[in-house]
Amino acid sequence: MKKLILILISVWITAVSCSSEKTEKLTYEVSSVLKDSIPSLKIRASFKADPTGFTRLFFQDNAWGQEKLYDCLSDLKLVSEHGSIVQKRDSNLIEITHPKDLKEIVFEYTLTQDTKGPINTETTYRPVIQPEYFHLYSHNMFMLPRHLAEDKSELFDVQINWDLPEGHAVHNSFGSNERVQKISDIDEERFHSAVFTGGDFRIHPIEIENNKVYLASRGDWIAFKDKDMVDLLSKTIRAQRNFWNDHSQEYFTVTMIPFPQENGSSFQGTGLTNSFATSISNNDLIQVEGLAMLFNHELMHNWIGHSIYISKEEQHYWFSEGFTDYYTIKNISKNRILDKDEAFFIQEINNIIRLLYTSPVKDAPNSEINYDNFWSSRDYEKLPYRRGALFAFYLDLKIQRESDGEHSLDDLMRDFLKNAVEEDKRIDHSYFIEMANKYLKEDLKPFFEEHMVEGKLFDLGAIFDENGLEYKNGAKAFYKGYKIDPETHKVVSLDESSNAYKAGMRIGDRVVYRSVYSNPDIEAEFKVVRDKKEIELKFYPAKEVDIPQLLITDTNKKQLQ
Structure with a gap:
């Protein structure tokens, strides 16, 4: 028995040893410096050297719509040994030649903001490094050994040591105010889809079902206070997690940075690992309601499009974007976020109808929502959002009516999540129809083919009539x-x-x-x-159009509760 125990212990130690050897560790030291009197970040990276004497680091020159990111780099040098360094922008590589017997490379580089003047919607996706703060996305901050970037399945460990002035916040997709951060078993996609901030950010903790949620904000907001955003974020995340019965995410953060804009308002956001980063024009024209729509749409993508995968992006945007839009307005009205109710829901459905039915591509087939059209045409880009949201509305009404209120589209969505998590099921047309038919009395396929595949407009009058909804013909549309x-x-x-x-x-x-x-x-x-x-x-900018519009009446509000 003792011999058997010793053998088992030996096997266990060997397994642990092999496991630890397989997990590569990267260490970064980040410090604030001045380069030619300009605030910058110096990054010292330590990682395993390639035994061939030729180590390649992955750093993108063009990414996320930004070009020439290498212009932000300077002072590249080897600290551990003598060697040569070559930047290859076209290949997104930094090539290091070094002695073959070198075990570890210690490599240093400096990042500096390469844009002048105030930030805007374009420059926020580049490194932003100011005297008061910094805001960077990890793909244009941290270099990775090429093999880790190319092998998407390979996991590695990261340690980040922050050497910043006392009182400066450190906040990012992986933790808050941790001067020594340890990130275990991460892959390139998750590590390079993260936001890193520091400086004068105000960090607001929110606890939801014992899970940590944060809002990191900076600057003097004109149209709202941090408390308004904390309340909005708390209600939104709690409502969405309750809807999906999913409180599994232990850490999540939203970052907000302002930028000046005289005329109009604009805001944008990016969903990232454990986080959502947004930049917002700072003037009195920004509307909190618009931010509620932004937060609810983008955070809903934690499930729709992330946990619930789609098989082909553009061909299924009607689901990943359209159903997300529908649940954005449904989530806001059902949970009384910003005191919105069924009247808000009806207004937003009417707006979606107006925008779809006045679009120059309103009846384009789904096959035309391809990569080229989607990314080059605003009309094609918005088509799956609007068509998908109206289809979700139609299907929600139909399931409720045919089940006498026992079921709704909510049940179907939770089924999709369950199957995605347990069976790795992905959304495609046939699977969607198969699952929806479980809640319907007749086959959904003919309707789906006609309206979602071929692109024929919905007969809104007939849909409203069969669901007992009150409406009028005629609307004022943007023109x-x-x-x-x-x-x-x-x-x-x-x-x-x-x-x-x-x-x-x-x-x-x-x-x-x-x-x-x-x-x-x-x-x-x-x-x-x-x-x-x-x-x-x-x-x-308006014209009258002959389009059905729901009325805001007690009958409709009761029907749509």
Whole structure:
């Protein structure tokens, strides 16, 4: 027996030893420095050397819509040994030549912000390093040995030692205010899909079912206070996790940075590992309601599109984006986020109807929502959002009606999550129809093929009638009525029946200022130059269209509870 125990212990030690040897460890030391009086970050990386004497590091020159990220790099040098370093931008590689007997490379480089002036929606995706703070995405911060970047299945350990001024926050996708961070068993995709911030960020902890959630914010916000965002974030995450019966995520953070913008408002966000990073224009035109929509849509992607996978991206955006849009407005209204109720839900459904039914590609088949069209055309980009959201609304009503209120689309969505987690099921057309049919009295396939595949518009009047919903025909839809050349800024075409023409706009006018929201109820403002004279124009970018719209009545609100 003793001999058997010793053998088992030996096997266990060997297994542990082999396991530890297989997991590569990377160490980074990050410190604040000044380079030519410009605030920068110096990063010292330690990792295993390639025994061939030739080690390649992966660092993208072009990523996430940004080009020439190598312009942010300087002072590349080997600390451990003599050798040569070559930057190969086209290959996204840093090549290091070193002695073959070198066991570990200690490599140092400096990151500096390469853009001047205030940040904006474009530059926030580049390294932002200011005297007061820094905000970077890990793919343009931390270099990785090439084999770890190429083998997506290989896991490694990371330790990050932060050497920052006392009082500066350290906050990122993996932890909050940890000066020594240890990240275990991570792959390249998760490690390079993260946000790292530091400096004057205000860190607000939120606890939801014993799990840690944080809001990291900085700057002096004009339209709201941090408390408003903490409350919004807390209600949103709690409501979504309750909906999915999923409180498994132990750590999650949202980061917010402001940027100046005089006219209009804009905000953008990126879903990342354990996190969501957003940048927002800081003026009094930003609306908290818009941020609620942003948070609810993007955080819902933790399940729809992430846990519940789709098999082909563009061909199934009607699900990953359209159903996410539908559950964005449903989640807000059902949980009374920002005190919104069924009236808000009806308004948003009406808005989706207007936008879809006035789109120039409203009846394009699903096959035309391909990579080229989606990423080059705003109309094609938004088509699956709107068509998918209306399909989700239709299916939700149908399941509820045919089950006498016993079931809803919610049950089908939870089935998708369960099957994705337990059986690795992915959404495609046949699987979706098969699962939906379990809650329906008749086959969904003919309807799905006609409307979701071929692109025929829904008969909204018939759908509203069969569900006992009150509606009217006629709506005010967003309509510009003009086209402006992006290079000359001149009006090149103009609908003479449009409000723009009626307000005085003419072909040939050179636009020197404009403020236009994609909302028919918000007045557009223009300044144009004609015959060397500046003319101010104001009008509502709208036109009447014959489209069914739900009424905000007690009957409808009760039906849509």
